[in-house]
Amino acid sequence: GEDVEQSLFLSVREGDSSVINCTYTDSSSTYLYWYKQEPGAGLQLLTYIFSNMDMKQDQRLTVLLNKKDKHLSLRIADTQTGDSAIYFCAERGNTDKLIFGTGTRLQVFP
């Protein structure tokens, strides 16, 4: 079945850039998503990218997609303490279902 993998932890200093990586196996992915989850809360949709795009930028967020290698990344510029959260990538194939990664816990320290 489809699988989505992420590294578990990332720690960065405030003001630096954060890069969160994700790999997936489903070659029929149509859309790929990044969500943010703060403690005890639901998921906030940050951005998404269509599979025929290589890059998408939205303010401090840059998404890069390497479809050949099935690799997705999320870059957060000028990372702030408020960015500390768990970040999930998710892919959507030919069905309506989203397959989620394991989540990456981002910790931002001063």
Add this chain to the structure above:
Amino acid sequence: GAVVSQHPSWVICKSGTSVKIECRSLDFQATTMFWYRQFPKQSLMLMATSNEGSKATYEQGVEKDKFLINHASLTLSTLTVTSAHPEDSSFYICSARRGHEQFFGPGTRLTVL
């Protein structure tokens, strides 16, 4: 982004009772909603896809008689956990699809004593 609400945000119940969780899309109509379960420090596990006006589609291993889903209108889906047991304690999150986007509710924490 669009707004999805859930009610209640948390609930504590006794073993053997049933609990209903509501999921509402507040500013858009959703023919398709989803119910997820999340264990501590883990990812989301899709339980079922809720389709307005028809039966829900359950994922493998999810008991449809235990987790009853009703999607009676374009803005409301409900999940009823029947005869709840302590192992049903979890964080339940719903989402609603609008086009290519999927928006999530704030989640409901269920604790079964």
